Amino acid sequence: MALLMEHQFKQLPADKQVETRSFLESVSYLPPFFDCLGSTVFAPIKADIAGNITKIKAVYDSNPSRFKTLQQILEAEKEMHGSEWPKVGATLALMWLKRGLRFIQVLLQSLVDGERDENNPNLIRVNVTKAYELALKKYHGWLVQKLFKAALFAAPYRSDFLKALSKGREVKEEDCLEKVRQFLVNFTSTVDAIYDMYTKMNAELEYTV
Amino acid sequence: MALLMEHQFKQLPADKQVETRSFLESVSYLPPFFDCLGSTVFAPIKADIAGNITKIKAVYDSNPSRFKTLQQILEAEKEMHGSEWPKVGATLALMWLKRGLRFIQVLLQSLVDGERDENNPNLIRVNVTKAYELALKKYHGWLVQKLFKAALFAAPYRSDFLKALSKGREVKEEDCLEKVRQFLVNFTSTVDAIYDMYTKMNAELEYTV
Ligand SMILES: CCCCCCCCCCCCC/C=C/[C@@H](O)[C@H](CO[C@@H]1O[C@H](CO)[C@H](O)[C@H](OS(=O)(=O)O)[C@H]1O)NC(=O)CCCCCCCCCCC
Ligand SMILES: CCCCCCCCCCCCC/C=C/[C@@H](O)[C@H](CO[C@@H]1O[C@H](CO)[C@H](O)[C@H](OS(=O)(=O)O)[C@H]1O)NC(=O)CCCCCCCCCCC
Numbered sequence: 001m002a003l004l005m006e007h008q009f010k011q012l013p014a015d016k017q018v019e020t021r022s023f024l025e026s027v028s029y030l031p032p033f034f035d036c037l038g039s040t041v042f043a044p045i046k047a048d049i050a051g052n053i054t055k056i057k058a059v060y061d062s063n064p065s066r067f068k069t070l071q072q073i074l075e076a077e078k079e080m081h082g083s084e085w086p087k088v089g090a091t092l093a094l095m096w097l098k099r100g101l102r103f104i105q106v107l108l109q110s111l112v113d114g115e116r117d118e119n120n121p122n123l124i125r126v127n128v129t130k131a132y133e134l135a136l137k138k139y140h141g142w143l144v145q146k147l148f149k150a151a152l153f154a155a156p157y158r159s160d161f162l163k164a165l166s167k168g169r170e171v172k173e174e175d176c177l178e179k180v181r182q183f184l185v186n187f188t189s190t191v192d193a194i195y196d197m198y199t200k201m202n203a204e205l206e207y208t209v
Numbered sequence: 210m211a212l213l214m215e216h217q218f219k220q221l222p223a224d225k226q227v228e229t230r231s232f233l234e235s236v237s238y239l240p241p242f243f244d245c246l247g248s249t250v251f252a253p254i255k256a257d258i259a260g261n262i263t264k265i266k267a268v269y270d271s272n273p274s275r276f277k278t279l280q281q282i283l284e285a286e287k288e289m290h291g292s293e294w295p296k297v298g299a300t301l302a303l304m305w306l307k308r309g310l311r312f313i314q315v316l317l318q319s320l321v322d323g324e325r326d327e328n329n330p331n332l333i334r335v336n337v338t339k340a341y342e343l344a345l346k347k348y349h350g351w352l353v354q355k356l357f358k359a360a361l362f363a364a365p366y367r368s369d370f371l372k373a374l375s376k377g378r379e380v381k382e383e384d385c386l387e388k389v390r391q392f393l394v395n396f397t398s399t400v401d402a403i404y405d406m407y408t409k410m411n412a413e414l415e416y417t418v
Contacts, residue, residue, distance in 0.1 A: 040418050041352060044253030143250060143363050150355045209249050 005179045009186040016193045017069040020060045023190065027053055027097070033104060036164035039154035045100075052097035059090040070094065070194065074201055086203040095205065098194045102135035105184065105191050111158070112181050122158045141208045214388045218395040225402045226278040229269045232399065236262055236306070242313060245373035248363035254309075261306035268299040279303065279403065283410055295412040304414065307403045311344035314400050317389050320367070331367045350417045 007029040010022045031053070034046040059077075060067045067073045077089045085091060110127040117126045132148055140148065156164070162176045163169075198204045216238040219231045240262070243255040268286075269276045276282045286298045294300060319336040326335045341357055349357065365373070371385045372378075407413040 039352070041356070044256070047253070047256060143248070143359065146359045146362075147250070147356055150352065150359055153355075154352050 005183055008183060009190045011186050012189050012193055016196070017071060018190055018193055018197075020056075020067050020070055020073065021064065023070060024053065024057050024060060026190075027101070030101070030104065036156070036161060037154070038156040038160065038164070041151050041154045049097060049100045052093040052100070055093035056090045056097070071197055071201075074197065074203055078201070078203075086201075087205060087207075091203055094194065095198065095203065098191060098198070099135050099139065101187075101191045102195070103131045105131075105188055106134050107131035108180050108184055109188070111162075112177055112184065116158075124155055124158045124161055125152055128152060128155050138206070139208055144209060214392055217392060218399045220395050221398050221402055225405070226280060227399055227402055227406075229265075229276050229279055229282065230273070232279060233262065233266050233269060235399075236310070239310070239313065245365070245370060246363070247365040247369065247373070250360055250363045258306060258309045261302040261309070264302035265299045265306070280406055280410075283406065283412055287410070287412075295410075296414060296416075300412055303403065304407065304412065307400060307407070308344050308348065310396075310400045311404070312340045314340075314393065314397055315343050316340035317393055318397070320371075321386055321390050321393065325367075333364055333367050333370055334361055337361060337364050347415070348417055353418060 007026050009026045010019065012018065031046045031050045034042040034049070056073070059073055066076065073090050073094075074086075077091045078085045081088045086095065107124075107127050107130075110130050111124065115127060115130070117123055129152065137145060137148075155161075159173075162173055163171075165180070166176050216235050218235045219228065221227065240255045240259045243251045243258070265282070268282055275285065282299050282303075283295075286300045287294045290297045295304065316333075316336050316339075319339050320333065324336060324339070326332055338361065346354060346357075364370075368382075371382055372380075374389070375385050
């Protein structure tokens with residue numbers, strides 16, 4: 001679990017504001033997560049997420065002091081873009097990015113919770129499917145859903161996935177899961193805070209791709 | 210067919226050498242071709258091809274006079290990379306790019322030749338499938354082949370596709386097809402020349418993704 005643990009998310013302050021700089025720093029280590037899934041089939045997903053991050057970073061870099069928190073970005077863009085907002089700029093990029101983050105979070109949580117297909121204990125399809133259903137499915141049309149079902153066959157074995165999360169080092173499964181559990185604490189509350197912000201600011205969209 | 214016709218490929222010289230500069234210029238207009246297919250599902254394909262072009266361009270730009278022709282690039286990289294070659298650098302990028310070009314070429318040729326499914330004359334699935342089988346299928350493992358089959362459902366209607374090729378202008382189908390025919394002359398001989406070069410230089414690889 002070295003991959004993720006070396007780049008823990010910061011603990012949120014009492015007001016739940018997410019600091020842009022440290023958020024961008026932490027998420028920048030997530031695209032390689034999709035390499036852990038093993039297949040080149042996931043390259044477009046990795047690219048999509050990396051694209052979201054690049055877009056948010058470009059906005060932040062244009063004025064770091066003005067965009068100290070993610071909420072400041074959404075507020076400024078709302079102001080700036082009028083009726084185009086929220087389907088625009090870093091607001092749109094973060095809208096999709098948070099779904100990818102939720103996917104990762106639910107997948108890891110489900111593994112940590114020991115959810116598994118008793119007939120195929122070394123497959124993670126149930127965990128991946130759960131994450132997909134909670135985070136993404138409703139934003140995907142039937143075709144992308146169909147592609148997801150096909151891509152599911154490329155999901156790695158549970159043991160290979162845990163090993164990949166530990167950067168290929170042989171570690172005890174229990175140790176790895178314990179680290180995932182630790183990682184999930186701040187990660188989950190950050191993702192939750194971003195979802196809450198989208199709800200409160202009425203920035204969430206339901207269209208499908 | 211404005212899209213492609215405005216950026217015809219150059220006629221090859223007698224020695225069939227492809228000039229890098231004009232080749233890069235002409236292919237740079239091809240990624241938008243995948244927008245003509247209509248669905249965001251094709252975005253990763255567009256990105257893959259655009260990535261190939263970027264990679265070749267970077268090598269060219271590093272020394273335009275040394276890399277005047279595509280063959281000079283392959284020769285220099287063969288020299289430079291030893292046993293890693295040809296799975297490396299612009300040689301690898303062009304190896305894949307030419308397959309995408311072949312896909313486009315066969316698809317357009319098949320439309321021009323009037324090949325169609327008589328029961329579904331406004332679908333282009335037969336043409337897309339033919340192009341896929343000739344250009345790409347053998348380089349794809351079963352999973353990517355499965356994804357292709359699913360993605361095929363996102364292929365546009367024949368009429369919409371021809372319209373998109375004409376940049377959305379209403380043009381007579383026969384006029385559009387005539388322009389495609391013209392475009393195919395130099396395009397096909399350029400793609401053929403690149404394939405011949407890979408065969409002659411023993412630079413073709415058969416691995417699947
Ligand atoms: C020859 C063979 C042919 C085969 C062709 C097949 C092509 C397959 C295409 C698959 C799609 C790849 C996934 C990408 C999907 C994306 O379409 C969506 C929306 O993407 C968003 O779109 C916005 C505009 O609407 C902006 O452009 C956003 O960009 S912006 O930054 O510009 O604002 C962008 O992220 N993102 C998503 O759905 C997010 C995906 C997260 C994925 C999470 C993990 C799932 C893991 C699954 C494991 C089993
Ligand atoms: C949540 C939902 C989850 C869904 C997930 C689905 C994910 C779907 C993934 C689909 C794959 C997209 C197509 C890309 C495939 C690519 O894998 C291959 C090889 O790509 C090459 O690989 C090399 C290394 O081996 C280098 O990196 C090359 O890069 S380098 O420049 O670095 O050297 C690179 O081009 N290119 C290809 O097969 C080329 C594809 C050309 C496509 C032609 C048109 C087909 C049109 C079909 C119309 C119906």
